[in-house]
Amino acid sequence: QLVESGGGLVQPGGSLRLSCSASGFTVADYNIGWFRQAPGKEREGVLCMSKDGTDTFGPDTVKGRFTASRDDAKNTVYLYMYKLKPDDTAVYYCAKDFTPFSLCALQADRYNSWGQGTQVTVSS
Numbered sequence: 001q002l003v004e005s006g007g008g009l010v011q012p013g014g015s016l017r018l019s020c021s022a023s024g025f026t027v028a029d030y031n032i033g034w035f036r037q038a039p040g041k042e043r044e045g046v047l048c049m050s051k052d053g054t055d056t057f058g059p060d061t062v063k064g065r066f067t068a069s070r071d072d073a074k075n076t077v078y079l080y081m082y083k084l085k086p087d088d089t090a091v092y093y094c095a096k097d098f099t100p101f102s103l104c105a106l107q108a109d110r111y112n113s114w115g116q117g118t119q120v121t122v123s124s
Contacts, residue, residue: 002094007118010084018079018118020094025113027070031097031104032077033111034068036090036120045106046092049077056104061087084122091117 006018020032031050037043045058049068057063065083070076077094095111102110 002115004115004118020077038090048104050104
């Protein structure tokens with residue numbers, strides 16, 4: 001099970017940290033993906049944190065602004081978002097890769113366990 005938290009309303013240029021807390025498995029054994037879905041748009045991959053801690057970014061629009069980290073003691077993955085823009089407004093989800101043996105990828109069908117999502121709104 002995955003539970004996201006940390007979303008909210010932030011002004012353009014601000015920052016947020018999202019948390020993805022896991023239970024029932026060890027996050028260090030799997031790639032963990034972050035996805036987002038804005039109203040009327042398809043879900044898109046934002047970042048994949050691999051087991052070795054390497055980030056894999058999705059759209060160019062988040063490169064240099066989003067990064068991730070992991071706290072193994074808390075079995076939690078974090079998504080750090082900086083210089084937020086109104087276009088970053090979406091529901092953000094974390095998800096677990098279906099296998100511990102693959103490389104990071106941001107195709108949603110690779111992930112078999114999803115959190116409930118947390119809303120991020122970037123607005124002045």
